[in-house]
Amino acid sequence: MKKVMILSIICIIAGVFFTMEYLKHKEKEEKFWKTQETRVEKYIHYNIKDVKSTTFTKHEVNPMGIPTIKGYINGDQELWFVASISTTEN
Numbered sequence: 001m002k003k004v005m006i007l008s009i010i011c012i013i014a015g016v017f018f019t020m021e022y023l024k025h026k027e028k029e030e031k032f033w034k035t036q037e038t039r040v041e042k043y044i045h046y047n048i049k050d051v052k053s054t055t056f057t058k059h060e061v062n063p064m065g066i067p068t069i070k071g072y073i074n075g076d077q078e079l080w081f082v083a084s085i086s087t088t089e090n
Contacts, residue, residue, distance in 0.1 A: 033059045033069075040069055040083045048073065 041054045056071040067085040072078075 032067075036067060036069060036083075036085050039085075040071075043083075044073060044081070050074075 037056055040056075044054055045051050052074050054071060054073050055075065056069055058070040059067070060070075061067050062084075069083045069085070070080070071083075072080040
């Protein structure tokens with residue numbers, strides 16, 4: 001009975017630890033995507049005239065490990081773009 005109790009406590013502690021690490025990773029990933037969205041939006045506003053809004057539809061990492069952001073501008077889905085982030089350094 002004592003072994004079961006100790007094993008249960010160890011499993012609960014491990015579960016809490018792995019959950020906390022997962023949440024830290026997700027928070028870091030969300031911060032990365034927000035930073036990249038800001039960079040892409042700044043680039044679009046600088047290089048394209050009459051941009052009123054930018055809508056991001058998808059974040060993904062392609063099989064080669066390159067982060068990619070998809071979206072469109074001015075609420076018109078025909079004005080779509082795909083931005084590949086060639087470097088993760090600012």
